[in-house]
Structure formats: structure tokens, C-alpha cells
Amino acid sequence: MRRLLGAHQWRGDAVLLKIVTIEGLSPTASHPVQLAWAVFDVPQCGYRQSGQIMAAAALLAKKPKPTDEDIDAAMTNICRCGTYQRIRTAVHMAAGDKI
């Protein structure tokens, strides 16, 4: 959620924001990120995965073909289960890269 908030600024006391949460990514959970996450069985405990998925979706919305350095810089969410390797692979897949 904070990925999308970051692009806006507070002005005075009132601000209009459009916030997209994990449920809003796709009504059928078929956003490319969600599909790639399913292909690689990315989640372990899953507690952090909504944040990871949203961070990946926000990255791809800004940079459709991210490099590994782009992924390093954008995917700063913590994962205690350590699913980072599969996250990286899944982001590349969602971007349409050859895996």
C-alpha cells in the first residue's frame, strides 16, 4: 500500500488518494504478479506476501522490464521465511522475461 501512497503529497488537511490493496489487484487473482507467484509457489508462511506482491506490482507499473538492480532497489519488504530468490524469479516472469 505504501508503494502507491509514496507518489502523492499531503496538501493541507484534505487529500484525495486512490489506494489499491491486494484484493483490488485483480478480481480473479490473475494479475501477472499473482500468476507468477503461483507458478513458483513463492509464499511460505505468506504473512508478508501481500506486501511483496503489491511492491512487485507497483515496480512493474513503473518499470515493465526491471533489471535485477531495479528489483533490488524496489523490493525492500522484509521476508523472514527468506523467499527472496523465488520473488526475484517471479518478478522476472511477471515482466515477461525468459526464466
Added chain:
Amino acid sequence: MTMTVFSKAAAPSRRDFIVSVAAAGGGLGLGFHLPFDIDPAAAEEAGAEVNAWVVVKPDDTCVIRIARAEMGQGTLTGLAQLVAEELECDWNKVATDPITPGRNLARKRVWGDMGTGGSRGIRGSQDYVRRGGAVARMMLLQAAANEWNVPVGELTVSDGVLSHAASNRTTSYGKVAAAAAKLQPPDAKTIALKDPKNWKIAGKPLKRLDTAPKLNGSKVYAIDVKLPGMMCAAIKDCPVFGGKVASFDESKIAHLPGFKRVVKVNDSAIAVVADTWWHAKTALEALPIVWNEGDGTAQSSATIAERLKEGLSATSDNGNWQVGDAPKAIADAAKKVEAVYATPFLAHATMEPMNCTAIVSADKAEVWVATQNAEAALAALSEVSGLPLDKCEIHRPDLGGGFGRRGGSQDYVHQAVAIANEFPGTPVKLIWSREEDQAHDFYRPISQFRGTAGLDADGNLIGLHLRVCGQSINAFSNQSAVVGGKDMRQLQGLWQEPDDAQFGYTVPNLMIDYVMRNTHVPVGPWRGVNTNQNGVYLECFMDEVAHAAGKDPLEFRRALMAKHPKHLAVLDAAAAKAEWGKPLPPGVHRGIAQFMGYGSYSAAVAEVSVSNQGKLKVHRMVLALNCGHAVNPGQIAAQVEGSVAFGLTAALYGECTVEQGRMTKLNFDTYEIMRLAEMPKVETVIVPSYDFWGGVGEPTICVVTPAVLNAIAAATGKPVRTLPLKNVRLV
């Protein structure tokens, strides 16, 4: 769903996570938010319980009962694979039912142990769950044979479809399940289980059964539970371990929004109850509390380190085993090597903080909690509510991380029920803040190590003395396991006995001993428990000895492992995959380590570089694992990859420091967790030997750090003897 927020002054809108029957895996939601006076079997949409392990629905869906906790380690899927393999059902029609301790108790523990830890979820269950699947299969076959009036031996079954070739008839599990459920089951112990070589479901890297809800926000964790009329509680325990509450002034916060009451939970903890957790936390923060901090305030990381250092030279020990006469052999040796190592307290830092929701009424009590030991949680609920066990129930959503924190003390259950007792009939949700979670862990125990080695004139290892000095988990929480002052648990991985965590080298004169030095800090099992620090101590010291002997670290080890073929095999497998010996790009260096734990054999090779400024980059890790049988190689690889992150995070940053008796690193700004950018490329080599059952969730963590440290030493010429690395100048 998109939301539009009109004012930054409005409270952030929260999604409503209603506990729902659709949230549990498989869409059946059994045992989860059911009023527990309804028989779950009756609620199962006309499925027939063939035996305790398998319920079959008319549409051929096979619901497999799961007793162990799922915390990301994939045990739910693995156990289902083992049952389905023997059951011969259609894997695409499998669902799971995570049974509860109340149901287990009501049926005389027909599902056995629910505790999940020690990497035993698969290996501790595999025999009886496979038999459970096989018994169900045999009953379904018999039911079909009875219906067709043919000998059961003439039937075959595959993917839940039963066939009688001679009469060209088929039927499916769904059609015969009701009849099967009425049959007398065969004796499970006499069944011949399938040879793993012939496995079609188990042994395959199948997709997890429980991924979908994790991708779309629908998964419900205990912390998400929302019940009608629910109140929320925030809690603070005395920051100094062993301290107590002296006084608090409720009048100062009574006016705050949503405030209900202050509850003194026990001698050392105060909770504030409010309408929302934010209101509770805010009020708790404003509550004046006077602590009686006690003697613990005199303790610090410095005082603890002094005690450990003194213990390294103690004349008596708290457990040892030896071969020959190591002190003499070392004293007489041509060359001696000695080094002292130190590793810190570590926190579990589960992403889902400790939390528990409880509702206590006159005649029943329920809890929703993330736990690795639901039966212990049930006992805690009964004890604190005062209600008998059969009036209690634990709802156990999957855990947002366990790592050993949620298996022992069910402290958060004790607390939540004590608070709920004050509000009969009202659900109360207790959540720990991250600071509270970091401040009140059962930490990986602190320790130090002295290694002393003697080499002969040819660089052969002739004497080795390994001494570990540190805090004992058993002394803190399982005193009956400390017999005559002896506690060998802290030497895990350095044991003489085979099969679990055996020392993998043969040395003619060997002494391995443990000196106990306890502190006021609570300690407990942290994923991998004592294999983690012992792996660093042994494998980093072995590299120092190899270096002193002028020998290649791999060859130096291999020469000592002829009597430990399984340890040697994983070492060789990791080295082969890493192409040990092949030239690396300039500035890249390798390190190697091997260790045994939880019945499994692990080895790792790390490739790292260290810049001229001392900045570390871990490029690649190769991990080899022999866990005996491999039920789901895809999930094993995931566990291995995760273990690299778990071990590396600890190596880079992990450190819980004590000042004035309390923990000081209370959030992820100071207790850093590794991010994706620091994750090396991980390659996993599984080398199963099929002649034992070893664990997977923990064994590979302990070889990650020593492999990395050994690679750093190769890069810089200087061994690293203290952790975490963020405190060490590498060049």
C-alpha cells in the same frame, strides 16, 4: 477493491477479516470458527469419514486430516502427499482439514501429537499417516468388492477410481465411501507400505496446497481474527527480565479514546484493554507504570561476556565426551592452533507478532492463536480459565512464522486468557507490539567457544579440544533434562551418538565439553537451536586448523571422514556442485562447511568477495542436503533457500544486546533483517539415501554462516571470530 480516503485525519480504513469457513485450506473450514457443539463430521456436506485420516465426499474429494502446524515450512502439503500416496486418490481432488486439539482430545488423540518443531513434522508422522491412508484405501477397496460381490484381490485402484477388470466395472471413492465407513478397518500395523521408489505423489515436487489464499489477501492469520463485540488489549511486561510491577496510575489514562480498563495480567505485566488495538496501545504508552526492576539491571552484554570468558577456562564442565587424551596430545603436538569465538543472543522476529484472542464464558472457552503446539495452548487455556479441557478449544490458523518461538511457552495464551477472564463472554484480542515482541522473546542462547588443536609434523590432526561455554535452554525451561549438572543438549551437532546430530570427524585424541553459564535472559529454541552456533564454532575452527596445516579446507576435512560416509557424501556433493578448486573470478573466494542436525546431513559452499573497503558481497551458496527420504523436493529446495536467508541474516546483523538488564534492539531499525538485495544465488543439491528419515526445516541453516565466514577468511586472510558481521572490520 479501491478505496478513496478524503481526509488524512481519518483513521486508516482496515479491511474486515471475518473469520470465515472459506478461509481455511480446501474451502471446508472444518474446526475453524465452528460453534463447537456441532460435530464437524456432520457439517462436512455429507462426506463420509472412512477413517480418522480420510473423509471422502460424494464428488470424490478426499479430505485429509492434518495434525501438525503449518508455519510456511510446507508440512501440510507433505503430510497430505504421504497420505494421498497410500490412499491412491486423485491428487487434484485433495483438501485438508487441520484438526484442533479439542477434537483430538475428544477422540482420545486419534491423530497423535500436534506439536510441530525439531524438524519432526514429516519424519515424526510419516509412518502412521501413511498407514492411515493405506487403511482408508483398503476399506474403500473392500466396500467396492462387497458391492460387486467379488474378491477384493481382483480390484485395482488408481486416482480414486476402482476397477474390476474381469467384469469391466468401475466406480469411484465418492460412491463407496459411505459403505467403506461402516467396515471394520484392517490392522494398520500389519500393512505393507509402498516402496518410496514407486511413489507417484510423495517424492514429487508438487505445488503446495495452501498457496492461493496467500496471493489475494484472503488468508486469515490469528492476528486478523475479528469477532462480534471484540475488545483489544496491548501489553507491557517489565523490560528487565525478572522484574515486577510496582505500581501504575490508571486515572491518568481513563479519559483516553476507547479506554476500557487496565488489567494486571501477572506479577510483571500490565495490559490495557480498549475498543481498538490502536487505542489500547496509545493508552498503554501513556500509562504511568513504576517497575521494580530487580537485580537484572546489573546485567549487560559486557558482564555476560565476562562470565562466559571465565567459563572457557573453568576446570569442571557440564557434560563432555572424549576419545584418547586430547590435552596431552595437543601439549605434545608439533604445532598448536587455538582460537576463541563468540556468538550473541538472537531473536525469533516472526513477522506475525505474538497475539492471541480469547473468549471465556461460564461453560466454555475458546482461543484463536498461532501456535506450534496447539495441545499446550489448550492446556494453558484450561489452566487459566479454570474450565476443564473438554470445555475448551483452540482454533489454530496457520502461523505467520514460528521458528521455535511458538512451540514452547504459550505465554501469550496465558496472558490473553487472564485478560479475557476479566470480561466474561466478551472476546479479547491481545497483540504484542513489535517492541514488546523483541523485548520478550525466548532468545537463542549466548555462548563462547575455545578450540584447541594439535597437528603433527605432517599437518595431520592428532588432538582436538572443543569447549562451548554458554547458557543452557534446558536449565531455563526443562530442568529435569539436566541430570547431575550435565546438559549435552547445548553440544547438539557435536555428539558422539549417531542418527541425530553426530560429530562427523574421527580424531585420535578428542575432547568435546560444555560449560554452563546461565544469565537472567530467558532462552529457548531458535530455528536450528544449538546447531547454529556449534556449526560456526566447529567449521570455522576446522578451517583455521586446515590453514595452519597448510592444507586445502576440503581435503583436510575429507581425510577425517572415512568413518562418516553420509557426512562426507554431502560435503562432496556441495563441493562438486560448486566446482571446488576451479578458478574463480578475481576477488571471489570460497568457503566450505558441513554439519549434521535433526537426523539430516548438510554441507555448504559460499562464494564471496570483500572489497578494499571491507564491504562483503555473498554471490552464491551451494547447499547439499541428505534428509533420507524427500517427500517434496520443491518444498525442500524452498526450505533450503529460506534457511540461507535465515542464517545469513543472523550472520550479517543478528544481535540482541543487553544494557541495564533489558534488551535494547526493539525494532527492525536496530535489529536488522536481510533484504532481497543481499540474497545470494542459492543452488540446492538434494542427495537422499532413502535409508532414514531426516528433518528439513532446520538442518541447513547451520552450515550457511560458517561457509560464508570461511570464504571471508579466504578473501581477507583473517578469520572472523565474532558475530554479527556488522560489528567486524573485515579488512
